[in-house]
Amino acid sequence: MNHFVYEIPTKVYFGENQLVNLGEELRKYGKKVLLTYGGGSIKKIGLYDKVVEEIKKAGLELFELSGIDPNPRVASVNAGAEICKKEGIEVLLAVGGGSVLDCTKFIAAANYYEGDAWDILLGKVDVKKCLPIVTVLTLSATGSEMDNGGVISNPDTQDKIGMGFPAMLPKVSFLDPTLTYTVNGFQTACGAADMLNHILEVYFNMEQDLYMLDTVMEGLMRTIIKYAPIAMKEPENYEARANLMWTSSWAINGFIDGGKSQAWSCHPIEHELSAIYDITHGLGLAILTPRWLEYTLDEATVSKFYQFGTNVFDIDRNLAPMEVAKKSIEKMSEFLFETLELQSTLTEISIDDTNFEIMAEKACQNDVIPGFKPLTKQDIINIYRMCL
């Protein structure tokens, strides 16, 4: 029980104006920097200029890859790797949210691989070496700034695959909460739903728990529930943005796992949704989460729900466990769909049952998701149907 190796050497600069340290950190890894970013929002908020200024001040040579999409494509990974090889890039600087960071991780790996980067996602390549990665985070959600994994989409095959290697862990991440002030309400809500789900995937787990980590997870969930609505109403509330930002990192950097090896459930089920319909990952998770909880609640799992309901939502401890469990799912739905104002059904976002069969098949890889409650293809179809 509880055997694990803990190793998270990422250096984090947290707080406002920490970017003054960017040049010095980059210079530790080399002179030729590839700056990667998305659709240009970093230009609108003045962050691009700031970053370029720091790079120039440090006397580094700048190269760029822009246009990385949400649900980033393998084409961007290949394009980035090509620049790296051609220009002899020594360090990658990812500026953006989880999509940009994830894409950059695979560019870092693909620099040392001669074939199509998709092979890395397919598990055909044992990634031992990566270019060093520095990140500047602009969205609190995926936790990619402090973990070693990422998710890449392949529109040709309608696949979306997550994969991770220790070598892909960022060396340095800059977390400046003020850089998330311009994140709109919807994206703030989706980010909160994403973080919450990262924690739930570990918390709702039948493997032996380290109680200490349960208390940490409950605290992180309460933090999200407290501050996400504040950040939506007051986008420039530093306290709210700071709490969400640091929570996003700790929701998935590995600390809370404590050696649990059990598979995640909601994430693979969601990946099929965003792979085909290109929806925001956090929205897909929000719609799925309460249904997944409802589907997995039974006499064998009710004690975990009781713990969750009483410790996270302060539901009365004197109620019967099953009543607490059901109330906790209601509370979760209320939070996601009323407080965070996210759409609550697949129907609302124009997704019908057309692809449920094929998505379920892919999600469980024609087998069973061996998570909190093992889910067969039919179980997954049932959960999708509950979301209509």
Added chain:
Amino acid sequence: MNHFVYEIPTKVYFGENQLVNLGEELRKYGKKVLLTYGGGSIKKIGLYDKVVEEIKKAGLELFELSGIDPNPRVASVNAGAEICKKEGIEVLLAVGGGSVLDCTKFIAAANYYEGDAWDILLGKVDVKKCLPIVTVLTLSATGSEMDNGGVISNPDTQDKIGMGFPAMLPKVSFLDPTLTYTVNGFQTACGAADMLNHILEVYFNMEQDLYMLDTVMEGLMRTIIKYAPIAMKEPENYEARANLMWTSSWAINGFIDGGKSQAWSCHPIEHELSAIYDITHGLGLAILTPRWLEYTLDEATVSKFYQFGTNVFDIDRNLAPMEVAKKSIEKMSEFLFETLELQSTLTEISIDDTNFEIMAEKACQNDVIPGFKPLTKQDIINIYRMCL
């Protein structure tokens, strides 16, 4: 607010039988290993043989420094540094509790210094480089396994000084909860009191909080309160030992600070007690803690006590804040002196007021401890008196 750099690259092997990885880890840093330990309890529990076997298996050359005392002396640091220099030691292996680990950290630093190691404690040396340190922990208490500080005593001057440098952070720490099965009830209790106080020193703080970290601290405190009594009654309860062990690391590795720079209060006040009377650090803290809390409680600080009492001890939220605050201190006393069965006064451990003046002077360095509530020399004397 909340500016900080987070960087804790220590690799932790957690769980039973992880020592099979010891040889491989040591070999990364060199061939000549100095094994440091205390009075020989590691021989009684068979750990010495196990460690030596792993070192031999890895083909490494073994040197030894034994006899490191609780409240470790600067003489041991100098003795260790001498062996390092003479034998060309490449890596240090500390096997023991906080005293052995602390002493080893300063040996690692003193290897690169030509004078008396006490100069390092006096702040006369800017430590930039240390020999790499690997630790095997046998006591859950000080958190030295994952932080970069240590405390050393100088019996000649009756001084006890804490100091830290990033270079002193252990590279690798082995945390096997079963290695604490033989820790007796008193030492288990003192370890719990030490950890609790590490958290309280940060939690009771007037600097702006990151709520997320408060929830983590409250969870860690609840973990200690839940499991310390279990570990005392059932010394071989893995769950209890595991929770205490991992909590000890996170109580002081820097994560919970979140950029707070405010000075600690109880620790410097206690250090003077154990410097002169050579008592167990955790026991000194246990006696001081409730008095320090009582002394610092007022209208300006009551809100923090309310948060503490309701979230850690589940005191009724509907009571008046001052009532909750007072009850929380009572609960803390009950936990330390009844549940953990620790002595509750200085008188009980044969300490009278003879040295209060000089101890208070040293504790505040003839100035003020600028902590939660700033404490003058007279305040510190008052707190000592409350402990009689």
